[in-house]
Amino acid sequence: MLAPRIDEVASLRFGRDSVEQIAEFLEAVSGDAGLARSGRLSVASVSFSAAATLIACARETLRDRVDVAFLLGGYCDVRLCVAQLLTTAKDDYGRLLGLRNFLRFAGESTPAIDEAILRMCEDNVAGRPEATRIERASALPIRERARLIELLLDVDARHRLLDRAFEKTPELWDLLDLAPALPFIRFPVTIVHGAGDDVIDVEQAHMLAAELRARRIEHRLCVTPLVDHGTKKGLFDAGFALVDLLRGVAFFFDRASGGSTGATA
Numbered sequence: 001m002l003a004p005r006i007d008e009v010a011s012l013r014f015g016r017d018s019v020e021q022i023a024e025f026l027e028a029v030s031g032d033a034g035l036a037r038s039g040r041l042s043v044a045s046v047s048f049s050a051a052a053t054l055i056a057c058a059r060e061t062l063r064d065r066v067d068v069a070f071l072l073g074g075y076c077d078v079r080l081c082v083a084q085l086l087t088t089a090k091d092d093y094g095r096l097l098g099l100r101n102f103l104r105f106a107g108e109s110t111p112a113i114d115e116a117i118l119r120m121c122e123d124n125v126a127g128r129p130e131a132t133r134i135e136r137a138s139a140l141p142i143r144e145r146a147r148l149i150e151l152l153l154d155v156d157a158r159h160r161l162l163d164r165a166f167e168k169t170p171e172l173w174d175l176l177d178l179a180p181a182l183p184f185i186r187f188p189v190t191i192v193h194g195a196g197d198d199v200i201d202v203e204q205a206h207m208l209a210a211e212l213r214a215r216r217i218e219h220r221l222c223v224t225p226l227v228d229h230g231t232k233k234g235l236f237d238a239g240f241a242l243v244d245l246l247r248g249v250a251f252f253f254d255r256a257s258g259g260s261t262g263a264t265a
Helices: 018-030 048-057 078-087 092-105 111-125 131-138 142-153 155-168 170-175 179-184 203-214 239-255
Strands: 041-046 066-072 189-194 219-224 261-264
Touching: 018 041, 018 048, 041 048, 041 239, 048 066, 066 239, 078 092, 078 155, 092 111, 092 142, 092 155, 111 131, 111 142, 131 142, 142 155, 155 170, 179 203, 189 203, 189 239, 203 219, 219 239
Parallel strands: 041 066, 041 261, 066 189, 189 219
Antiparallel strands: none
């Protein structure tokens, strides 16, 4: 099992280079007889990088080298997904990371705002009260303070930020759009998604399964309460869900050829 470090993925940023870097890694591994003796891969990826990995695998240089793809908590429609993340998602951590990215895309980010949002993310992980975030924003210079507090409290302001970011970076969303890649998928796909995922809505998994079904691409969809967006939950009250989850994982390994190399992104 090989796992690359993709800088944009590791830093939780949406970026133009993610698909390219993932594709380069997979091409290098599949072309190295010392790493992939059969020249074939079984690929697994999570969260926002899941769709980027699927896009990479659908490329002409890779689509016939992949035995199976395993996607955990990924998206189908990137524009809808990030809009939900920024405006309606229940997860504050995801919304803060969305704000950080979209301020950058809209050309409004500053080092002070970026740092404040990162500290807010740390506060969220540590379980500190929401009021702590306002305190962080209040420590900024006047103009930056007013803008960040507005974005934290006003969903309409976040909608406007989203629109500006889409207008200024259309090529980025074209690169991260899964739809053009779907007709070129030549391998089975396992989709696992948390029923209570509050970062990427489970609707995205159902949308992807529907798209694959419409194209008669072999796939397995497993929606489970055992995971949300990376947090493992108790197993004893979800026995049947665990069985379904294991079936989804088994589908992946069943389709992986005996000589293929596993890769994660």
